[in-house]
Amino acid sequence: MILCLNPTCSQPRNPDQGKFCMACGQPLVLDDRYIVRQVLHQGTKGRTLLGIDRGTFPESYCILKQIFLTQSVQAQQFVETFQENAARLKTLGDRPEFPTVLGLFLPEHWHQITIPPTLVFEKIAGESLRQRLDLMGPFSETKLREFLQDILPLVQLIHDHGLIHRDLNPDNLLFTPAQHWAIVDFTAAKVTSKMASAEPGTLIGSGIYTAPEQLRGQSYPGSDLYSLGVICLELLTSIHPFDLYSVRENRWVWRDYLTTPISNNLGHLLDQMLAEAVGDRPQSAQAILDQLFPTARPVTPKPIPRVAPEPPQIISLIEPSPVPQWYCFRTFTGHHAYITALQFAPDGQFLASAAADQTIRLWDLDRRRESRCLRGHRGIISGLAFWGDRLISGSWDYTIRLWNWQQGEQTACLQKRSTWIQGLACWEKTGQLATLGADQEIVVWDLTTQKILYTFTASGAQLIRASQGNNQLWLAQGNHLTCYEQGQSVQTLPEHQGDILDFQVSADGQFLISIATDQTLKIWPLASDYTPKILRPVIPFTQLAIAPSQRFFAGGDRQGNLSLWQLGQEQPFVTLAAHSSEIKAIAIAPDSQIIATAAADKTIKLWRFGIQ
Structure with a gap:
């Protein structure tokens, strides 16, 4: 496929063997040498194009910069400055630290410009x-x-x-x-x-x-x-x-x-x-x-x-050069119902998944296969947490179970509840576990003694998270978030305009991210004045996860898209079409190098950054 050089062309795609655009009639080959394969960027001042230089052997990539003229620019003044700029760029010499200027092309008729002034550079890979x-x-x-x-x-x-x-x-x-x-x-x-x-x-x-x-x-x-x-x-x-x-x-x-x-x-x-x-x-x-x-x-x-220029793959050009990116490197299947929870083991070598099929499956990331299946629950499993060499699970069967997951054995069953477990949160350092029941009662356990430390009720509570940095407990209660210490409310954050769908607390307890049905995402600084940074994602999320490194966070939506954001940015730096149905759970490995997603399509996908 060759793209038309005319930025206003209504149908810019043309077959490889074409000489003139089928839509606007403009030549497709610049100087009998350069053709366009892809638009890399377009703004108000110009656009950047990925091209092929047919004048080299083998053919190589090049970059075309087209400049859009404004009414305040005089043609003669423009020509002089444009040519001066190209000449100065050429004085940098044939150095690999700078792109070589391959050509400068100006319109023949300034009163009727269809192909803008164009500067052609060598493409530097990196x-x-x-x-x-x-x-x-x-x-x-x-x-x-x-x-x-x-x-x-x-x-x-x-x-x-x-x-x-x-x-x-x-x-x-x-x-x-x-x-x-x-x-x-x-x-x-x-x-x-x-x-x-x-x-x-x-x-x-x-x-x-x-x-x-x-x-x-x-x-x-x-x-x-x-x-x-x-x-x-x-x-x-x-x-x-x-x-x-x-x-x-x-x-x-x-x-x-x-x-x-x-x-x-x-x-x-x-x-x-x-x-x-x-x-x-x-x-x-x-x-x-x-x-x-x-x-x-x-x-x-x-x-x-x-270094000699890299020869392009003319027939199928997907990426201009192999550059690192987030990609799916493994898909796990095995559950027979939608997946409800994901959790990485502390060493990052294993991933645990729970589902509505009442099973927990352990996945070996090195061998890229299922390692073990844990059975025993008699209801949907609603939450998972690792504590040392133990895996904790909560279920709609009213029980909390502790597993020696490496041996595949259940080691304890905690059963105080008179209603199903809606969620759980574990403080790894202190060995305490908080469970949220459908009756909105929170029970805090000592995992070492397996005894109840205290209980309290939080009206409207539907989500529970532990703050590892300060042993606090956060609850989503309708459209607001409340922090508890020893069962007592110590802080309530300003309300969303809709019910909270998900929230996560950073590893150090310094900030919190929440998403709600009002389609706003809020980043709350917990160590200062609690004034949130408010974002409005194009596609509202329903699931969140914060990287342990705290350099980025992930969001999943009902369309199956996975979006990754850097803290402080207004929009995600990448959005991936991850699944064919709603993302139900996201987990990020302890070293922040691997992301796991699970969806209603019963699949688990592993993502990492690198060259595919």
């Missing part, structure tokens, strides 16, 4: 900095210094060639298979649009990463250093920069979100890079290197031999 952050978590100070030692010489080289990138962000920094960093997306629009952006308020760049002066239509080398400073904050905290800036205080508050301390010198340097005034920032990338490594000599990027 894993983006954002992908590495999602996979590995926050950077330590040592790791951040190593990153800056690699990337700052490249920024200095760009500035030495009279260029300002103006869109540095984690998506435009790639770590290549050759084990070096590359800077990509030198979009011509970043230069040509400065004519259109002379009016204050026009955004050049990527939102929060953009230096304040760029909003006023001005760019300096220091603008790139500001963007790099924002990137550093995200690397240290693994939190989106929007949540690291306090609008109320009009300042960056990133230190409040550090998971490990950093040196005063590095903190002061980052504050300098983020200064509002350009003159208050370091004057060059080399100046930052001099502060980071005061005894080192000026760093110049070492020449790296260029």
